[in-house]
Amino acid sequence: MNSVESSFRDPSGYVFEEDNEIYRTVNYCYKENYDFLLSSGLCDNLVKKGYLISHEELEESKFKDVYKVLKPVKIPFISYPYEWSFSQLKDAALLTLKVQYLALKYGMILKDASAYNVQFLDGKPVFIDTLSFEIYKEGQSWNGYKQFCQHFLAPLLLMSYKDLRLNQLLKTNIDGIPLDLLNSILPITAKFVPSIFFNVCVQAKLQKDCEKRDIDYKKKSHITKQQLVLINTKLQDLVNSLKFPLKDSEWGDYYTFTNYDKAAFESKKSIINSYIDKVHPKTLWDFGANNGLFTRLASSMGIESVAFDIDPIACEKNYNMIKKNNEKFLLPVLFDLTNPSPNIGWANKERVEISLRQKPDLIMGLALIHHIAISNNVPLESIAKYFSALSEYMILEFVPKEDSQVQKLLATREDIFPAYNAEGFELAFSKYYNIVEKKEVVNSKRILYLLKAI
Amino acid sequence: MINRYSKFYFYISLIPLIVMLALHSQPADAYINPGSGSDLFQIIYSGILSVLMFFKTIFLKIKGVFIKTDNKEDKYE
Structure with missing residues (x-):
């Protein structure tokens, strides 16, 4: 007890x-x-x-x-x-x-x-x-x-x-x-x-x-x-x-997925679905979930899913969608991955960090890694270490430097990330994960990995 | 609901505020500290709201003579 x-x-x-x-x-x-x-x-x-x-x-x-x-x-x-x-x-x-x-x-x-x-x-x-x-x-x-x-x-x-x-x-x-x-x-x-x-x-x-x-x-x-x-x-x-x-008009079109064409989007969805089927999880966490578009692939299958995002507007949109469509199995959570909810309260145990609340069967990080590695200078190995402690399985999307989203991040700063490429990523993650499967998203240079913690 | 009537009543109701400020709260029998200020506030605030409600009820009764309203489901439940 x-x-x-x-x-x-x-x-x-x-x-x-x-x-x-x-x-x-x-x-x-x-x-x-x-x-x-x-x-x-x-x-x-x-x-x-x-x-x-x-x-x-x-x-x-x-x-x-x-x-x-x-x-x-x-x-x-x-x-x-x-x-x-x-x-x-x-x-x-x-x-x-x-x-x-x-x-x-x-x-x-x-x-x-x-x-x-x-x-x-x-x-x-x-x-x-x-x-x-x-x-x-x-x-x-x-x-x-x-x-x-x-x-x-x-x-x-x-x-x-x-x-x-x-x-x-x-x-x-x-x-x-x-x-x-x-x-x-x-x-x-x-x-x-x-x-x-x-x-x-x-x-x-x-x-x-x-x-x-x-x-x-x-x-x-x-x-x-x-x-x-x-x-x-x-x-x-x-x-x-x-x-x-914010008024509806100010945030109604806050997020648009302009970085994908339809084929890439469908390809990404299909790969994620196939990975989820492989792991067959009961619980799933999606980091950088935005308004929960891809989290819904899991929650619509009855998988208890948590959609973490740093943006209060994205979380608001997600929650309003859940309410409107009477959705179940999905919870939006406002969460800064680079400064996660800490242990607070008496003896630092009253309100605890996410890893002490649940161990999910599967975690996802889609279009996320460049934000942590490039915007926040977190070494790839350190990212792998953190994620591998949270769950046994992970679906991770690697977004290469050529991608327009990464180019945007690098436009205003010096590129000090020579190892930020698919080979560097696999090397860094190999210390904590085995690659179960990897697939390229069509019409894109992005790669979706299914990883299993060692 | 903040409408022009409630704003009018709000200013009228400031009068009992001064009187009620002299009141004190009852002993707190609680496992959390309810805060004596918040306790006192409830006494004052409820007094003011009661005054507002008194006028509002009269207004609604007069209004009810001319306009019939349906019994609606309790929206506060």
């Missing part, structure tokens, strides 16, 4: 992994809340709506000191809020608010509002923390309000009003972006919107004031349930009103 390292904050239970399955304990201190969650019908309703991850209760458990052991549906790939596109984060925020709205209807309330309680399954966000609900007590405020603002509202406002890349502040602020920081970055135009003015400016000011003053917590205050519902609906309205910062 391996206890999941991020599962230590909530005394209600903990998550552990055994035989590649995920389990969640329900401690005795949470018994009353858990029983109410089930008996009230809230759990069933949330699961029916696809808002809450479904679980089964283990009838027999080796743990005698816990009330129940749950076996929730396993999320294929755990992703973090700083790896989500704008719409992914927005949908996760709305899901959290809808869950809170329904919980209040059933006489319960969310005790937290962490963005890490949301994951993506079958292209949709789903709430994964079954123990986040507690019985509502008349007059109480929402303890997760501050957390919701820091985890969801702050990055969404910054992305919408300032810059898409500012969601990366979630990496350095594991419990969300502090509201005073948000207040100092957010443009003044945003603060003219009443709900933003209140939720950001007023709340940040009150937080500062309360830090300084010695507040008497014993004094009773009272918020009615109707008022909590009202706050929730206004938050939903605010989140719903936030728009992706």
Whole structure:
């Protein structure tokens, strides 16, 4: 049994992994809340709506000191809020608010509002923390309000009003972006919107004031349930009103595949398909996936696929396509291969690097290697070493110097890459991989390799 | 929804803000720190929203006399 390292904050239970399955304990201190969650019908309703991850209760458990052991549906790939596109984060925020709205209807309330309680399954966000609900007590405020603002509202406002890349502040602020920081970055135009003015400016000011003053917590205050519902609906309205910062016309044709003619494109597709068939993977990661065009070759076969890309616009397009076509088995992840998501949080183990989250059966790197080797000066051998540790098999497209995409990269810099050619590539990769197959893409000088790690 | 009515109510509702700033929050019985500022904020904000809703409800009731609206599915669920 391996206890999941991020599962230590909530005394209600903990998550552990055994035989590649995920389990969640329900401690005795949470018994009353858990029983109410089930008996009230809230759990069933949330699961029916696809808002809450479904679980089964283990009838027999080796743990005698816990009330129940749950076996929730396993999320294929755990992703973090700083790896989500704008719409992914927005949908996760709305899901959290809808869950809170329904919980209040059933006489319960969310005790937290962490963005890490949301994951993506079958292209949709789903709430994964079954123990986040507690019985509502008349007059109480929402303890997760501050957390919701820091985890969801702050990055969404910054992305919408300032810059898409500012969601990366979630990496350095594991419990969300502090509201005073948000207040100092957010443009003044945003603060003219009443709900933003209140939720950001007023709340940040009150937080500062309360830090300084010695507040008497014993004094009773009272918020009615109707008022909590009202706050929730206004938050939903605010989140719903936030728009992706680029207009459709500005990013609709953001990516065009002008480097391929139709024959080359079909050839590339067919080679990739044949390689995938050979490996027969259950899980696949595609690095530099762009808007997921080639990742879909795998996900459409029912292979659980993750489409990593550094570009927030590409990830946004990918996610919107998934939503529009109701696609499954595909998850876009915002990811910088030259500076991957690090191990962060307590003991550097709360949120971990991708290699500690899953070992995929196959990885792909299409039209990618020139970006790493030439734009970032990473030696080919070092690239091979990194990829070979991630998965046993890899489909890699070698893009030679004559290719117009590489020429573009070299146009503004000195060519200090004498070994960047097919022979040099094969030599460097041979230390970590055997070449299973190699095929040239027609009407192109590109080569597609199927590699197996040594 | 930010429309011209809600903006009007927004300025009216600033009055109770001053009064409510004097309020304090109740004890926090939570495993995360809810933040006393955010707790206090909810009291103030919900008060303001309640005032807005009061006016909005009156407006909608008057509007309802002239225009019939269908019962829509709860969009917040």
